[in-house]
Amino acid sequence: MGSVYNTARWKRLRCVKLSESPLCEPCQRRGDLTPASHVDHIVSIASGGDPFPPLAGLMSMCPPCHSIKTSAKDRAGGKGVAFKGCDESGKPFDPDHPFFNRLNNRATLVCGPPAAGKTTYVRNHRKTGDLVIDFDAIAVAISGETGLKRATPAELIPFVCEARDALIKRLRRRHDLRHAWVIAAAPALADRHPLAESIDARIVVLDVDEQECERRIIADPTRVDFRARHIDAVRSWWADYVPEPPHTPLEGPESFRGRPMEKEQTQLVPTRDWSF
Ligand SMILES: [Zn+2]
CATH class of the missing domain: 3.40.50.300 (P-loop containing nucleotide triphosphate hydrolases)
Known part of the structure; x- marks a missing residue:
């Protein structure tokens, strides 16, 4: 997995994602504007996700949101709901929520x-x-x-x-x-x-x-x-x-x-x- 993040292809993809979506997406759904510095795989590579997915398969995140997601996933053996709560239309913040x-x-x-x-x-x-x-x-x-x-x-x-x-x-x-x-x-x-x-x-x-x-x-x-x-x-x-x-x-x-x-x-x- 580490090797994916060291490739030129990932570094390019990460830059494109951050320039398309420069704000933390979970923060943005809660109405906060926070610059993003991490790019997260919505379907993790460990659970069979594409290491180089289309941009919609990636999520820009700030470091706190990224660590919340990572620790929630780790606690639940990789299956946890990382972000609690919904937006005003009732759509959960967490893209991994079973609702989807x-x-x-x-x-x-x-x-x-x-x-x-x-x-x-x-x-x-x-x-x-x-x-x-x-x-x-x-x-x-x-x-x-x-x-x-x-x-x-x-x-x-x-x-x-x-x-x-x-x-x-x-x-x-x-x-x-x-x-x-x-x-x-x-x-x-x-x-x-x-x-x-x-x-x-x-x-x-x-x-x-x-x-x-x-x-x-x-x-x-x-x-x-x-x-x-x-x-x-x-x-x-x-x-x-x-x-x-x-x-x-x-x-x-x-x-x-x-x-x-x-x-x-x-x-x-x-x-x-x-x-x-
Ligand atoms: Zn955030």
């Missing part, structure tokens, strides 16, 4: 009936290092049997639920993930909203119609033994389904209110890719 997980849309809850294409949707949007919380994948992982993909035996279900809930619980705390994806049937608002809110997720509902889901289930060789069960599950999903209410309009890119809803047309994909 939501701003950055760092989690997505993907919902829909069996064969709607939830797993495919996540596969097409995820990137390396993302977390994917998928009931079926957990069942496969804890049973050692790939053949379970489409039907988890009843006696395994409580273990799968507990493993999934442990991952969701961990997701509620501060983390360094780029993005987390949670796959759930969740037909009712009462299923979707508490979960989405607890992990600051945006919601994607793949509301593929009943006939199309049934067609896919019948065409899917991996579902051949579970057709009736999966078609039943599609019917009960549609019976319980409550669409998202129209969301409150966003008030510009700085707004934290509202939860943009995305509705996707699911394209045709190979049958083996459709998730339960």
Whole structure:
């Protein structure tokens, strides 16, 4: 790490940052004008941050603010909230505050009936290092049997639920993930909203119609033994389904209110890719 700070590249970047933002940014958010002499990585190099990020990834600071941040982080094992308090819009001073997980849309809850294409949707949007919380994948992982993909035996279900809930619980705390994806049937608002809110997720509902889901289930060789069960599950999903209410309009890119809803047309994909 020390080597980064000795490079000509860092020294140049530091100068550019201090000339762009000559005042201490935490002080400025509290309304104080203090000259900055330190340049801090918003995502530390130790936690995987880019050593030479764009200027927005750096923060100009005065020495006292910098040492407050450093000691708060050290006390909390690198995960502390360094700056307490919020500005007048309710935005925390500390750029590492978990509040910003939501701003950055760092989690997505993907919902829909069996064969709607939830797993495919996540596969097409995820990137390396993302977390994917998928009931079926957990069942496969804890049973050692790939053949379970489409039907988890009843006696395994409580273990799968507990493993999934442990991952969701961990997701509620501060983390360094780029993005987390949670796959759930969740037909009712009462299923979707508490979960989405607890992990600051945006919601994607793949509301593929009943006939199309049934067609896919019948065409899917991996579902051949579970057709009736999966078609039943599609019917009960549609019976319980409550669409998202129209969301409150966003008030510009700085707004934290509202939860943009995305509705996707699911394209045709190979049958083996459709998730339960
Ligand atoms: Zn300061």
